[in-house]
Amino acid sequence: MSAITTVIFDMFNTIAQDGPDHWRQSFVQIIKEQGLDTDPETLRQAWDYGSNNFRERRIDPDGPFISYLDGWADAFARAFADLNLKGDPQAASQQSIEDLGTRPIFPDAPEALSILGQRRRLAVLSNADDAYLNPVVARIPAAFSTVISSEGGQCYKPDARLFEIALNELQADPAECVYVGDKQFEDVKGARGVGMSVVWINRRSEPLNPDLPIPDAEIRNLLELPEILERLS
Template identity: 35%
Template sequence: MVEHSGLLGFAVRLIIIMRRGLLLITTIVFDCYGTLIDTGKGSMTAVEQILGSRQSDMDPKPFYETWKRNHHELCRSGIFQAESDIFRIGLAQTYEAFNIQGDPELDVRYMLNTLGKRAVFPEVPAVLAELSTRFRLAVGSNSDHEPLLADLSRNGLDIGPIFSSESLRVYKPSVEFFAKILESLDCRPSEVVYVGDAQIEDVKGPSALGIRSVWINRKNDKRLHSIPEPLSECSDFKELLRTSLDF
């Protein structure tokens, strides 16, 4: 009887060890914009410049919101195009929606000129330095590759593998985006946590592949009903250090 109890106890401990092994997080992949890098008012400034160049007195906010919505729909269409082209096509659609006579080929330069020139959130470098002692770090972001590299470099963020939508030829929230990252990192979904600020792209997207996520919710948004519960929700990047990522 004692022998059976001993075997049973060993089996239980073995199962626990195996389950913990399957849940062991070794790698954190970060979204860039809105997570590591502050997009600030660059996009709104670009919209104001565009409308000014067309002598339009339209309120820039609805123009920006429509352009942003067009941008997301194009990224989620399943047809890959460079983000610079998506900016241009989305601008053309927005001009049409508001009956503004413009030249998307020319005017998109105001938006493209803001790329690669954005600043890191102040708390990010110290948090990344701490996390890098415990995990392998990577970046996976919806962006053309060159401006992504420029923003990370100019802000002194020396992070391991960098995956852009341009290098992967697919956008979040597609499962293919995350599958390609896992393949390149040689990781199982259970070994990776994805950290980002967008509910659809950064929480729902990776969850479809079994990757757990941490939602950086700086704006205190309510979680959408269609979004699975993340591993953790943080009001700022520093909270990552208080999130249990070791299982």
């Protein structure tokens, strides 16, 4: 088995938090700034329909690339129409992007990254627009060799092309890399597709989907990762 020289991380819900409460705050702000006659939960439910549609369309390898900014603007446009609201979809999407850039870092992340960075290269590969990924990366006390976004790669995980971009930039062989992410479909399937080992960070104790690729290891927080990497090396 090859020695692990490089650890590539997903960002949101792996290193940075991105939960329902954070999104609720964004919807509260959107409603307030635009003077919309609705409540956060109603708007979120209406927006979810378009957002889920975007989530399905974005992984079509034959379709055009759509950024989160544009995909979420479309979702807000549909939500406003469904709720008979005269809102500004582009401004709502921009607010969501700005808020994502302020997401807090998980408490375990700085120490774990410091330990890992002493012996291995660190990198980020995330489904994200640069406008909100880069501000989060800038607040993390770690030296990343490269940061790859879906916007930069013009494709979304689990598309193998995004992982191959990271491997090319790192000049690394898949066998010497481990990918760490929180989603079995996007992260485990995607990294496995190019031959990387995968550690699934399962902070919410969710069950594995037996119909999807299984990770090489499962952790609850990033401080468990150094020991896992020793086993995989």
